[in-house]
């Protein structure tokens with residue numbers, strides 16, 4: 221009897237399932253294979269128009285979502301702008317190579333591939349964004365030449381929500397690789413970012429005014445910051461990142477401009493810095509124009525391999541005018557926890573906590589730090605504390621200097 225009841229229930233359930241499944245509207249995406257829509261993978265025909273038109277068709281599609289597919293092959297692409305809002309979600313699958321113009325003057329915009337005002341954008345694939353930066357790097361002399369050419373970043377996102385990138389490679393950007401401005405709820409996983417260690421300003425991932433960002437399983441090696449976190453960015457979770465070569469994971473620089481916003485709620489965990497100039501870095505301008513707060517940061521389970529300055533809080537950052545080497549930073553740094561940070565430091569000063577005299581760092585917690593000096597100078601690692609209030613526990617190499 222129980223058996224019959226059971227069988228009947230199972231039958232009912234499966235009937236119900238079939239009914240539900242068959243009445244649901246199809247949500248298979250409409251596929252736009254770029255080759256079938258006029259793109260030519262010969263590495264020299266400019267596909268910018270073809271891509272822009274495909275984007276427009278995909279973006280205005282109402283009856284289903286869209287999937288733009290870039291198959292294997294080399295698609296030369298001048299500057300493109302992919303602008304929303306779109307009617308539906310869009311997948312952008314890149315298995316081929318998108319090749320940027322080698323001459324920087326052939327990209328007539330700030331960003332080579334730029335997404336704006338889009339929600340639910342899912343970029344993935346095994347393909348490559350080849351920024352062809354080599355010809356541009358020697359032209360990057362804006363610090364001494366006011367007539368310097370403007371170099372484009374590889375891929376930009378502005379006013380983009382609920383989106384993600386999974387799996388692609390970005391190679392040899394002219395300036396930064398990926399730039400995010402006013403982006404909320406965005407995930408980055410399995411991405412590879414590569415440029416030579418001597419390529420100027422080739423930041424890996426750069427964020428401003430953004431929130432709820434997850435970065436994981438990503439390998440970044442460039443000539444500048446692996447990740448740069450700027451004004452107004454909150455709620456970032458960075459894990460399983462390999463950074464190097466490069467300048468580490470940097471918050472800032474902050475304080476230079478007057479309308480800057482607080483930076484808070486950052487976690488960096490299970491990450492390796494290998495051969496970088498800095499590891500964990502916060503930099504604020506010595507003579508600052510804005511009074512903001514940097515707070516609630518956790519760095520944990522972090523390995524440093526031959527890192528120049530593994531832990532470097534620098535509130536005396538003053539690279540060039542308009543910074544003046546006088547006065548104190550007005551950026552308040554507080555609630556910072558560093559736990560289980562270990563490995564090797566090329567500088568003797570493995571822990572540098574150089575805070576502002578006007579706004580001393582508050583509530584800095586060091587737990588289990590083990591950073592050995594392995595540079596050319598003799599002697600073991602040291603710590604520097606200026607205007608910092610906090611406490612330490614567990615293993616402590618170098619000996620801490622918190623008051």
Ligand SMILES: *[C@@H]1O[C@H](CO)[C@@H](O)[C@H](O)[C@H]1NC(C)=O
Nearest residue numbers: 337338339379380381403404
């Ligand atoms: C994106 O998210 C932010 C923060 O949640 C919100 O203020 C903004 O209106 C959203 N933008 C769009 C286009 O949905």
Ligand SMILES: *[C@@H]1O[C@H](CO)[C@@H](O)[C@H](O)[C@H]1NC(C)=O
Nearest residue numbers: 381382383384405406407434
């Ligand atoms: C991003 O990842 C988080 C945590 O895994 C998840 O909850 C969220 O839904 C993801 N968002 C997107 C847009 O993929």
Ligand SMILES: *[C@@H]1O[C@H](CO)[C@@H](O)[C@H](O)[C@H]1NC(C)=O
Nearest residue numbers: 462464465492493494495525
């Ligand atoms: C660190 O970088 C060096 C030099 O590129 C490399 O040989 C080594 O395998 C890397 N170590 C780790 C743990 O990634």
